[in-house]
Amino acid sequence: MTTVIELESVSVLRPGKALLTDVSWRVEDDQRWVVLGPNGAGKSTLMQVVGAQMHPTSGTADILGERLGRTEVFDLRTRIGHSGTAIADRIPPAETVEDVVVSAAHAVTGRWRETYDGDDLERAHQILGELGIRALSHRTFGTLSEGERKRTLIARALMTDPELLLLDEPGAGLDLGAREDLLMSLEILSTAPGAPVVVMVSHHVEEIPPGFTHVLLLRDGRVVEAGPIEQTLTAAALGRTFGMRLELNKVGQRYAARRAAFGHRAG
Numbered sequence: 001m002t003t004v005i006e007l008e009s010v011s012v013l014r015p016g017k018a019l020l021t022d023v024s025w026r027v028e029d030d031q032r033w034v035v036l037g038p039n040g041a042g043k044s045t046l047m048q049v050v051g052a053q054m055h056p057t058s059g060t061a062d063i064l065g066e067r068l069g070r071t072e073v074f075d076l077r078t079r080i081g082h083s084g085t086a087i088a089d090r091i092p093p094a095e096t097v098e099d100v101v102v103s104a105a106h107a108v109t110g111r112w113r114e115t116y117d118g119d120d121l122e123r124a125h126q127i128l129g130e131l132g133i134r135a136l137s138h139r140t141f142g143t144l145s146e147g148e149r150k151r152t153l154i155a156r157a158l159m160t161d162p163e164l165l166l167l168d169e170p171g172a173g174l175d176l177g178a179r180e181d182l183l184m185s186l187e188i189l190s191t192a193p194g195a196p197v198v199v200m201v202s203h204h205v206e207e208i209p210p211g212f213t214h215v216l217l218l219r220d221g222r223v224v225e226a227g228p229i230e231q232t233l234t235a236a237a238l239g240r241t242f243g244m245r246l247e248l249n250k251v252g253q254r255y256a257a258r259r260a261a262f263g264h265r266a267g
């Protein structure tokens with residue numbers, strides 16, 4: 001077992017605001033994590049630190065064996081796949097799906113900057129096939145539905161064969177069918193032999209893909225609980241995270257949460 005992420009007392013401070021406070025977190029290479037928390041909890045900030053895009057103000061962050069602040073972040077970033085809305089916003093709407101994915105091989109957004117070889121294209125098409133969107137290869141990014149965009153961004157994040165894959169709210173904005181399709185793809189890709197370690201951010205327990213093993217609950221920049229899903233994801237812990245009394249149900253490997261009925265005791 002190898003430690004992929006090790007944060008020790010990480011804080012990220014901005015003028016007048018603590019984005020993260022004293023976050024300690026360890027992720028091993030046989031684990032798949034969901035980071036859950038309400039709006040503004042610090043989830044994206046945490047992904048920025050873990051994705052080597054942001055340095056902690058204090059504490060230490062070791063990612064894939066490299067300590068932030070002591071390593072060349074550009075090299076480290078090539079080992080990490082990151083998909084989120086910040087990346088989607090930088091993609092030109094006229095770029096084709098194939099180019100969005102293949103351009104990751106050179107870590108640029110906008111194909112015009114680089115040329116690609118046949119191997120890159122073959123790999124891009126293989127990944128698009130695994131995510132069920134190969135038929136969209138020649139469509140432009142701007143014409144895709146939200147679900148198709150999310151898949152394209154995940155395909156892009158996988159293009160460099162990363163050791164660590166960070167998915168920031170992959171289920172946001174998807175309809176029921178698209179969400180269920182995406183969860184199935186995430187289950188398959190995260191449990192395949194040789195799969196990268198996956199960390200996924202979400203607001204909803206309904207979006208936890210089967211096969212995910214651990215959960216980190218975040219509120220106001222602080223860790224509420226972190227550990228194996230079975231023991232950690234309780235109605236009480238979720239209620240503390242979201243600031244209300246919640247009922248939590250589990251059917252098979254899927255979860256559902258709602259406000260607790262009057263008189264219900266969170267367990």
Ligand SMILES: Nc1ncnc2c1ncn2[C@@H]1O[C@H](COP(=O)(O)OP(=O)(O)OP(=O)(O)O)[C@@H](O)[C@H]1O
Nearest residue numbers: 014015017019037038039040041042043044045046
């Ligand atoms: N540079 C900054 N200066 C001050 N506050 C900031 C800065 N960047 C982010 N914040 C605040 O820090 C908090 C955490 O932001 P972050 O984007 O990490 O939360 P999040 O959990 O990802 O939220 P959401 O679920 O809404 O996407 C938010 O309240 C945000 O407004």
